[in-house]
Amino acid sequence: MPLRLYNTRTRTVEKFEPLREGEVRIYVCGLTPSAQAHLGHARSFLFFDVLRRYLVHNGYRVTYVQNVTDIDDRSIKAGIETGRDYHAIVEYFYGEFKESMRKLGTLEYDFEPYATKYIGEIQQMIRELAESGHAYVTRDGMYYRVSTFRSYGRLANRNIADLEAGARIEVDEQKEDPLDFALWKFAKPGEPRWPFEPYGEGRPGWHIECSAMARALLDPPGTGFDIHGGGADLIFPHHENEIAQSEPLMASPPMANFWVHGGLLLFDNRKMAKSLGNFEPLSDLLRRHDPQAIRWLFLQTGYRKVMNFTEDSITAAALGLSKIKMAYRFAAAQRDAGSPAQPLPLDARMEAALDDDMNTAAALAVLYEFAANAPFERLHYWLTILGIEPNESWLNEPVVELTGQFVQRLQAALEAERVDGAAGKLESLEPHPAIERVIAMRAEARRAKDWGASDRLRDALQRCGVELHDTKEGTSWTTS
């Protein structure tokens, strides 16, 4: 069964086939870092990361482009208000975003184009649009003439009449039509600018950078690329406008064979957005939650569905994931013991789930079903395809940050629990041996039937996020 994907362009689930044999080209609309990124951004990009991994699983050579719109009205405004260079602001927020995505374990992008590095390509495209009658110049900029693109509104399933009837379109005297949108904005005093002869210095409008960068990096011949992605809120007007700008200049449209959109994330039942202010910065959230638990949470819900985020949902996801970790550890022990793993239809079941429009929720159910008996190597492989990369900690269990500070905290906890002399015995030990040492001390106390001391030692570890499990084979530990 081949991969089937929902295509916004046709509003159906279609069999995915690349335009070029064995090769998939993806363009995902990235961040406009004029403010801090939030979990909603992460959800979208995390999905495309998994899609990309699964395409690689299917044997395709994938070229993944995710842009940075490092010039826009908001960052310029923020720069003016704070007296800083707008680009310093953009770089700061983008750096923070990249660090968050690194923690979430996304693969590096093949291309990470910055709009301001493609001014030449952007201007070339605007020039072509102007010369072919799709653009016109006004006092404050250059606009796209929507009336020249017959299929405008097709992606978003709107018709021009409905759009024009919409009460929310701003009236702009200079535009020929309220639907027309800016390609180039002439610079006002104090604003960043690039020369553009013969039209006038200024900066690109919002949508043109994606059209220009996608063409430059994925489709120089103008015959289209495979997948164009983004959040569902980009369908209109952003992606509609990208199509309008690109397709009239192409040798053979469509711009992208598949348009794939991720469902939005709600918080307090409202769309999570910087403009609504109902969000916690992603970087803050990642300080409080296990990044893998966040990925697990997203995998539990269909990527196209609107999803309401709650703190409890991450906690529940983390608990569910801990079960898989337990199974992973068990599978590793089986492998190490050399017991022959029974071949299971795990692979076929996982593929069937993911082939069905990336049904990751069904895939997780398969994982839960097979976890107890899955061969270690296969379990590891599929977790990786889902973007959950097991690391050393899965086997040794230091999900809690076992840094140098850990031992200090453990010592403090032992003091707080009044376990005499125990803290001193951890001197100069690394986290792992320190935990083993405490477990040994507890075993000692248990042998002496000193239950009070035994429980205090266990409680001290618990304070540091380490949970003990007594089994017939001895005491093991996990982190909460």
Add this chain to the structure above:
RNA sequence: GGCGACGUAGCCAAGUGGUAAGGCAGGGCUCUGCAAAAGCCCCAUUCGGCAGUUCGAAUCUGCCCGUCGCCUCCA
């Protein structure tokens, strides 16, 4: 006003014509000095409501109720 999505157990959620996956929580058992996020087991005669189509519907149609999104910067 136009376009669209969603409403499945206490919570999250898969399932789009053949008789309700999975996770969390909850309950039971095993192990245990106690305990646990360990292992095993149980937990929706029912899918927002009402009609209809059908041998058969959570799945299709119509109406109604509720929630959200896009149409303005947005992943």
